[in-house]
Amino acid sequence: MHCRSRIIVGRDAELGTLRDMLEAARAGNGGAVFLVGEAGIGKSRLAAAAVELGYTAEMSLLRGRGSTLGAGVPLRPLTEAVLSLLRSTPVDVAALGPYGPVLGRLVPDWGTPPADQEGGSVVILAEAVLRLTGLAGRDRGCLMVLDDLQDADAETLMVVEYLIDNLDQQPTLLLGTIRADDSPAIEVARAAARRGRCTLIALDRLGSDDLPAMAGSCLGVAGEELPAAATELLWGSSGGNPFLIEEILAAMVENGLLLPGAQGWQLAPQPPATLPAAFTRSMAHRIEKLGPQARQLLSCGALMGQRFPVAVVQTATGLSDRDLLNHLHGDLVAQLVMPDDQLTDWYAFRHRVTQESLLALVEPADRMELARTVADAVAKVHPDLPGEWCQISATLHLDAGDTATAGRLFAEAGRRALAQGAPTSAVALLDQAWELQADGAAEARADTLETLLQALGEAGLVKRALDLVSSPDQVAGLDPRRRAQLHTRLAWTAVVAGQLTDASAQVEIARELLGADAPAEETAPVDIVAAHLALDTPGQDQLSVAETLARRAATVGAAVPLPVVACQAWQLLGALVRHRDPAEATRCLEQARSIAAEHDLPIWEVHALIRLGNDDALRHGTLDRLEEARERARQTGAVTARQQAEASIALHLIMRGDYLSARDLIDQVLTATTRLKLIETTQYVLLLRAVLGAHQGRRAEMEHALVEFRRWGGDDGLHAQRVHGLAGTFCALLEEDRPRALAELSRAVEAEETSPTVFHLGGRLGLQLLLRAMAGEIDWEAYQAVTGTPASRLRWDRQFALFAQAVLLGRSGRHEAATAAVAEAVQVGDLYAMGRHLALRLVAESALADGWGTPVEWLRVAEDYFHQADVAPVAGACRTLLRQAGARVAQRRRGAAEIPPALRTTGVTVREFEVLRLLTGRLSNREIAERLHLSPRTVERHVSSLITKTGLPNRIALSDFAAGAQEEWTVRPVN
Secondary structure, three states: OOOOOOOOOOOHHHHHHHHHHHHHHHOOOOEEEEEEEOOOOOHHHHHHHHHHHHHHOOOEEEEEEOOOEOEOOOOHHHHHHHHHHHOOOOOOHHHHOOHHHHHHHOOHHHOOOOOOOHHHOHHHHHHHHHHHHHHHOOOOOEEEEEEOHHHOOHHHHHHHHHHHHHOOOOOEEEEEEEEOOOOHHHHHHHHHHHOOOOEEEEOOOOOOOOHHHHHHHHHOOOHHHOOHHHHHHHHHHHOOOHHHHHHHHHHHHHOOOEEOOOOOOEEOOOOOOOOOOHHHHHHHHHHHOOOHHHHHHHHHHHHHOOEEEHHHHHHHHOOOHHHHHHHHOOHHHHOOEEEOOOOOOEEEEOOHHHHHHHHHOOOHHHHHHHHHHHHHHHHHHOOOOOOOHHHHHHHHHHHOOOHHHHHHHHHHHHHHHHHOOOHHHHHHHHHHHHHHOOOOOHHHHHHHHHHHHHHHHHOOOHHHHHHHHHOOOOOOOOOHHHHHHHHHHHHHHHHHOOOHHHHHHHHHHHHHHHOOOOOHHHHHHHHHHHHHHHHOOOOOOHHHHHHHHHHHHHHHHHHOOOHHHHHHHHHHHHHHOOOOOHHHHHHHHHHHHHHHHHOOOHHHHHHHHHHHHHHHHHHHOOOHHHHHHHHHHHHHOOHHHHHHHHHHHHHHHHHHOOHHHHHHHHHHHHHHHHHHOOHHHHHHHHHHHHHHHHOOOOHHHHHHHHHHHHHOOOOOOOOHHHHHHHHHHHHHHHOOOHHHHHHHHHHHHHHHHHOOOOOOOOOOOOHHHHHHHHOOOOOHHHHHHHHOOHHHHOHHHHHHHHHHHHHHHHHOOOHHHHHHHHHHHHHHHHHOHHHHHHHHHHHHHHHHHHOOOOHHHHHHHHHHHHHHOOOHHHHHHHHHHHHHOOOOOOOOOOOHHHOOHHHHOOOOOHHHHHHHHHHHHOOOHHHHHHHHOOOHHHHHHHHHHHHHHHOOOOHHHHHHHHHHHHHHHHHOOOO
């Protein structure tokens, strides 16, 4: 007999807490709650009650378990949870953006993420799960239940920890159950509770007052109908553990200690004082009562874990469909297992004790034979061992004593876990494989070791990887070539981790092992690592060294072929040669993109496209290809690549003066990268925020962003061209602090000369030329020496170089050529609002001094722009220069913003514009004067001034002009 209570007893407070948290989640204030307690305390039962509450409230539901198949399969609980959601709730994958393909790691129908995806990070997967729950819970709330987290893999716990920290603004409640034993899961929950990020509910045993109600519910009677002696005996034996109450009560009934009768349930005469072994005897008694076939069936299932699939146990036992179902539906078996509520054609043991008891009753020799039988059955049902079956098969072969096969399968499971973005689980699996292969073939061990090194690197355990590959005992029996491959792999791991000294040491070891006569295909992977190291090493010749190594690797990579090496090399070359020849840089990147497309390397293709888009933007000012890269990244699920594309777009939006769009994009990317702890991208976006503040003359914003940049580990020295050239210099110029601007620019240029860089917007090729030309520090020959290089053709720098050319021409008396150079500079700088107007303000200063061009017109245009942009120092400087030139300075009265820009730049005042608008009605001077409360003589002066400023021949033409523009002035808002 199996007794189960139909009600939840003694948990009113806990249910109240869960109810409140569900309501908060539905209102958009999500969170996390964990039910913690010993086995059998009622964690899953309480979680099921929460699911019922959520279902009744029509919330979206996700349910998964940590103890799926016994072994800790990476991300299996999350896969089960997401699949449970999809069975009941349609999800618009497109609404998840680039995070949709990332979830292909959990939902195969959503596509398989590319193997070379940097988005394989568990953190990015966690963000994808967070966004999925937010989407599913929109307007209704979402409940995510993860049972038995004490058995969950490391990657699942990483996702859980991420969710805990980021659910407060989501319509999602995460509910987890954890056994009170020491485990990584309980540490995660306790740490989160200490931070105030989750609620921890510790479930105690029931009190003696609760026991009669529960026991009565199990037997279908009121609690007071049970004999007091029976409840006392039950209390003494169970200690208030709900599971033990049910099981011991069943044992009392089965053993005749509690008997039904005409007067209700009665305790047998002379019962024992306690029932210390009643539960154990009851469980063993039930198993012994099973027939041989049923016992074998359940024993096969128990070998696979808490749950088992019908297809595998049927193959292992050879039972017919009819016999199999008869056993599973029989009374005895039904007391031990039940149909799984999440997976079709799967069964689950009612409690872990049941599974453990079954295995304990199998003799060791019989268990080995049984494991071999089940392993063969798994291979027949799942010949390719997809997903978790590889790991399960490895465990079964280990139980069967076949260590060689177990080692091979654990190694394969580790490789799959690493490809799935689960490096911590991969390390555990590969460690097991490495130990089992201790006496195996050297090449197989080398393959396992190489994958283990990669997994250690991605798990952040670089020190352990270095120790492992440096130990002679670990690499004994491997030929030098294979050992060199391992050291090369480790060198790249160290580069990615930013440990450049260790990376250099590994490169040297690899080269020494390969020897001077090593074939090119073996040295190419070493060369590309060394090239990246050279790029990150300060020095005058490092760019040349990096280029030599990259070209050699690119040639070999294309010939062998080694497509990833070739992609790495051509993309690096694209950055290295831009300073010398932007067109060649584009050809290098096109080659990288072509190789990536040919060899189906989508992430490498996206990265090449991003760099090509940057080239287009730098050379021509177009953003089309960056937008294309952004969309391709979304389609392939390349989350970090998309963020890099968006960051690049934001930079060019800043340079264009579209500050609102740039700010929105920067904030959007920064929110994601800081949450995902993507340090390098976060540093770059914080630099962009500093540039954004600087280009608006907002020093406080710039400096705050730089403080944050440094807090995230940013190094001013490594990014001097951005910090001082693109940010500090412009901020100082917009403050009209020329000495400070020159000092900032000098720091940027000096850093570039000391340690050349692949970043080329530091000012050396553009703004510095203009400022030095104005200061008389360069002549025509020096100017041509700089502008004669291909790198000076980047559009942002070229505008400033052309303005510098105009200054030099004007000073030498070639006034027409100087004016033409300004016109060309304005055309080139047409995209760059702030840069163009700042240059006009600067060049007008020289034009006034040397007597050429139309500086008054340029100053009016610049003054109007900076006044509208609220950059008072520059606008004020423009007005001062206008006064020095003897020009009338426009009044900045209320209503000035309504004057169309074309009129505003000619100096039309607010009052003159009012007069102009009234001319549309052909009114006389007296009529206009009456409406504006002016004298007719004043109106006459305004009309005369308008004729002069607009260049029109007479009052009639002025009236016609006003009439034709009236609709535009009325409808179109003025910028």
